[in-house]
Amino acid sequence: MSTRTTSSQRLIELEQRHGADNYHPLDVVLTRGEGCWVWDVDGNRYLDCLAAYSAVNQGHCHPRLIEALTRQAQHLTLCSRAFRTDQLGPFCQELTELTGLERVLPMNTGAEAVETAIKAARRWGYTVKGVPEDQAEIIVFEDNFHGRTTTIISFSTEPDYRDGFGPLTPGFKIVPFGDAEAVAGAITPNTVAVLMEPVQGEGGIIIPLPGTLSRIREICTRENVLLILDEIQSGLGRTGKMFAFEHENVRPDALTLGKALSGGMYPVSVFVADNELMDVFRPGSHGSTYGGNPLGLAVSREALRVLEEEGLVENACERGEQFHRGLAEIEADSIKEIRQIGLWIAIELKHEVGGARRHCVELAKEGLLCKETHTHTIRVAPPLVIEPDQVDWALERLRAVFARLG
Numbered sequence: 001m002s003t004r005t006t007s008s009q010r011l012i013e014l015e016q017r018h019g020a021d022n023y024h025p026l027d028v029v030l031t032r033g034e035g036c037w038v039w040d041v042d043g044n045r046y047l048d049c050l051a052a053y054s055a056v057n058q059g060h061c062h063p064r065l066i067e068a069l070t071r072q073a074q075h076l077t078l079c080s081r082a083f084r085t086d087q088l089g090p091f092c093q094e095l096t097e098l099t100g101l102e103r104v105l106p107m108n109t110g111a112e113a114v115e116t117a118i119k120a121a122r123r124w125g126y127t128v129k130g131v132p133e134d135q136a137e138i139i140v141f142e143d144n145f146h147g148r149t150t151t152i153i154s155f156s157t158e159p160d161y162r163d164g165f166g167p168l169t170p171g172f173k174i175v176p177f178g179d180a181e182a183v184a185g186a187i188t189p190n191t192v193a194v195l196m197e198p199v200q201g202e203g204g205i206i207i208p209l210p211g212t213l214s215r216i217r218e219i220c221t222r223e224n225v226l227l228i229l230d231e232i233q234s235g236l237g238r239t240g241k242m243f244a245f246e247h248e249n250v251r252p253d254a255l256t257l258g259k260a261l262s263g264g265m266y267p268v269s270v271f272v273a274d275n276e277l278m279d280v281f282r283p284g285s286h287g288s289t290y291g292g293n294p295l296g297l298a299v300s301r302e303a304l305r306v307l308e309e310e311g312l313v314e315n316a317c318e319r320g321e322q323f324h325r326g327l328a329e330i331e332a333d334s335i336k337e338i339r340q341i342g343l344w345i346a347i348e349l350k351h352e353v354g355g356a357r358r359h360c361v362e363l364a365k366e367g368l369l370c371k372e373t374h375t376h377t378i379r380v381a382p383p384l385v386i387e388p389d390q391v392d393w394a395l396e397r398l399r400a401v402f403a404r405l406g
């Protein structure tokens with residue numbers, strides 16, 4: 001059981017008095033992390049089952065990433081894209097080899113990578129496909145999550161993300177997630193792209209029916225529409241494959257990556273695409289001061305090596321199966337359904353239970369950090385370095401809390 005002292009209470013009060021109120025965190029004040037574990041200021045230890053929304057797939061404070069960060073910090077951290085660095089070429093080459101797409105444009109946050117994708121698709125529409133100026137349409141999905149910029153929230157279907165932030169950006173058509181025929185029906189001569197999470201993360205680990213992604217791929221190819229996959233959360237091992245699109249053997253026209261791309265050490269994101277699409281960017285048309293900085297790229301290159309050399313994709317698969325077996329044994333009236341792919345798990349509670357917050361608070365008291373997603377869902381997504389005995393430990397805590405709360 002965790003204890004809370006006046007020192008954590010004081011830090012919480014400072015935050016509440018001087019910080020913006022745009023999150024609703026659990027009252028756990030963390031100060032240290034290592035692998036799957038984190039510690040609060042009172043010395044309580046927790047198993048992190050959120051992994052910073054998959055940004056720390058490699059585990060907290062991975063020694064190799066700290067090494068890469070400190071080594072590069074002593075050489076060169078930022079010189080802007082006005083000059084070249086020795087990190088950019090190798091970084092781009094390594095990512096093209098990993099993704100099978102031809103060219104890479106680095107940014108910082110996930111939202112910026114998605115903004116880059118939107119700009120690329122629109123310009124491709126005007127210069128290659130021949131769409132009349134300012135008429136480009138992009139098809140997106142209900143319950144999508146692609147970030148928080150003004151343009152991106154313009155096509156969110158979540159009122160909390162959108163309300164009060166208008167005027168919103170036009171040019172998006174929203175169809176039900178996982179409905180390939182709805183995509184086909186929404187395409188017009190002005191459609192330039194379909195922007196899709198292969199599995200919806202923030203939406204609550206929503207997994208489309210098998211065959212959906214390959215059907216959407218066929219439709220996009222037939223209609224000369226780009227298929228852009230946002231794998232910022234689903235990519236880099238989370239689903240038990242390096243990329244979620246590998247479950248369907250689909251090749252996207254472009255990809256956005258972020259989060260685990262730098263293992264929680266530093267914000268790095270990318271837009272990756274083939275030549276025809278990337279060529280729409282010319283000097284001056286897009287950029288970012290920190291985008292592609294050598295410090296971020298050195299960390300990111302090491303983060304990708306860690307994923308491969310430590311077999312984290314395979315581990316996501318195996319530990320995912322272990323979770324699956326353990327969760328199947330939990331019997332609780334409150335559970336509506338469990339959705340899972342790889343090490344990405346959503347335990348959805350029946351709505352009459354009144355929300356998953358209470359379960360998350362009780363789990364934290366047991367030493368397991370989860371966070372409710374969309375009120376009714378407990379998301380379990382530990383770092384991909386999790387070990388078999390840690391999975392058993394987590395299952396034990398889940399069993400205890402469901403036994404107590406039903």
Ligand SMILES: *Cc1c(COP(=O)(O)O)cnc(C)c1O
Pocket residue numbers: 053108109110111112114145146147148197201202230231232233234258259
């Ligand atoms: C988190 C996320 C983003 C936004 O990333 P930020 O780094 O928070 O801007 C975009 N798309 C998906 C699918 C995400 O999960």
